[in-house]
Amino acid sequence: MVGTVHVVGAGVAGLSCAVRLARAGRRVCIYEAAGQAGGRCRSFHDAALDRVIDNGNHLLLSGNRAALAYLDEIGATDSLAGPPRAEFPFLDLESGLAWTLRPNAGPIPWWIFSSHRRVPDSRSGDYLRGLRFAFADAGATVADCLDTARPLYRRFWEPLVVAVLNASVEEGAAALLWPVLRETFGRGESACRPRIAAEGLSRSFVDPALSLLGVLGCPVRFNSRVRAMTLAGDRVSSLDIGGDVVAVEALDAVVLAVPPAAAAGLVPGLDTPRESRAIVNGHFRLDRKRPGVSIVGLVGGVTQWLFRRADIASVTVSAAGALIDEPADVIAGRLWFDVASALDLGDAPLPPYRIVKEKRATFAQVPGEVARRPGTRTQWHNLFLAGDWTATGLPATIEGAVRSGHAAAMLSIGANT
Numbered sequence: 001m002v003g004t005v006h007v008v009g010a011g012v013a014g015l016s017c018a019v020r021l022a023r024a025g026r027r028v029c030i031y032e033a034a035g036q037a038g039g040r041c042r043s044f045h046d047a048a049l050d051r052v053i054d055n056g057n058h059l060l061l062s063g064n065r066a067a068l069a070y071l072d073e074i075g076a077t078d079s080l081a082g083p084p085r086a087e088f089p090f091l092d093l094e095s096g097l098a099w100t101l102r103p104n105a106g107p108i109p110w111w112i113f114s115s116h117r118r119v120p121d122s123r124s125g126d127y128l129r130g131l132r133f134a135f136a137d138a139g140a141t142v143a144d145c146l147d148t149a150r151p152l153y154r155r156f157w158e159p160l161v162v163a164v165l166n167a168s169v170e171e172g173a174a175a176l177l178w179p180v181l182r183e184t185f186g187r188g189e190s191a192c193r194p195r196i197a198a199e200g201l202s203r204s205f206v207d208p209a210l211s212l213l214g215v216l217g218c219p220v221r222f223n224s225r226v227r228a229m230t231l232a233g234d235r236v237s238s239l240d241i242g243g244d245v246v247a248v249e250a251l252d253a254v255v256l257a258v259p260p261a262a263a264a265g266l267v268p269g270l271d272t273p274r275e276s277r278a279i280v281n282g283h284f285r286l287d288r289k290r291p292g293v294s295i296v297g298l299v300g301g302v303t304q305w306l307f308r309r310a311d312i313a314s315v316t317v318s319a320a321g322a323l324i325d326e327p328a329d330v331i332a333g334r335l336w337f338d339v340a341s342a343l344d345l346g347d348a349p350l351p352p353y354r355i356v357k358e359k360r361a362t363f364a365q366v367p368g369e370v371a372r373r374p375g376t377r378t379q380w381h382n383l384f385l386a387g388d389w390t391a392t393g394l395p396a397t398i399e400g401a402v403r404s405g406h407a408a409a410m411l412s413i414g415a416n417t
């Protein structure tokens, strides 16, 4: 006899948890506050562009094993696109210098010993300095581990760190970077191939999961914000969804897969990260479509990464605190300057665009806030936490969100058997 697992939140963490449970034959019910699933990883049709766009550029690497396992489970592996081998074209918008990083196969990074393969003006020792992340203590920032005067800092470490941690090098938590480097660049070419959702984030991460959950008889209740929970003794006994009370029966479990502020509001005494950092994305409709996708790292401009799919060029500004409150048209002008330079469009006029501001894109991945990340278990035996902000040991990414969802699924199976 097994009970139902009530999953609160249909972002990537909640969906990956629900899919894992449903495929294991569990009864699952999902409650989502919004009218759609996906949370911070979603697509929508934009009227100004007349295209489906993402809330923001999301880059995965082929070493993101949990994210790829999730896509496999929902039948969406083929929905990612990227080069057949690991390569990262970079462009310095100030100097016009361009280079492509091509890590070699296998775990020994011999490419860093070849001046032809290294980032221009870098030395092997600049890369080996990255080993310091392996020994970074919990209070160290990325800047504590690097020589910020070296060209490699500006041409590799900074765009990588700002994208992965959504924090500046000066404040980002060094300890979060090592697992990413170890699981991707540390395993060689096959683990660091860049991947993006070819037809949008929802087509890859959300819609196939909803279809599978539907087939497996696991309903998603949209527009169902969980407003309160009854925590009696050592367990959750009910969920309050705007007046509609759902009983959590003796063999049931609850997985809270909501952002940290929402979890703190529902669970008394729960310490969570409190600060967040913003990401701004600009999407521009170009005058012609090109086949395939391209992914380019940008240095020396406002933006850090450019994705191009068909006739849409999308650029990201992570750690965007300085930009987020600017009006959209001002932001568009600044971002278009980077896009036009990167795509060699000269002084082409600003095309149709959409600026998407995500004020709370991730929790602030700085040492003090990282220390607040709670684990999956709570003091209530049938209540578990999931989300990219929980203590996954990884940055707040799709990979972290999926792993948190899988961890919560595993523990909730144990709780109600």
Ligand SMILES: Cc1cc2nc3c(=O)[nH]c(=O)nc-3n(C[C@H](O)[C@H](O)[C@H](O)COP(=O)(O)OP(=O)(O)OC[C@H]3O[C@@H](n4cnc5c(N)ncnc54)[C@H](O)[C@@H]3O)c2cc1C
Binding pocket: 008, 009, 010, 011, 012, 013, 014, 031, 032, 033, 034, 037, 038, 039, 040, 041, 055, 056, 057, 058, 059, 060, 224, 225, 226, 227, 257, 258, 259, 262, 279, 280, 281, 358, 360, 361, 362, 386, 387, 388, 389, 396, 397, 398, 399, 401
């Ligand atoms: C602009 C941007 C760019 C990013 N770039 C990358 C990238 O390049 N690579 C990468 O790996 N990651 C990236 N990320 C991070 C990635 O999107 C997140 O790590 C991931 O989506 C988090 O998923 P989650 O399920 O933990 O949280 P969320 O997506 O926040 O999901 C939580 C869900 O809970 C719902 N909810 C909230 N309160 C309640 C309630 N009371 N009751 C019911 N439901 C509730 C919300 O509506 C939401 O759907 C980016 C994020 C942003 C915003």
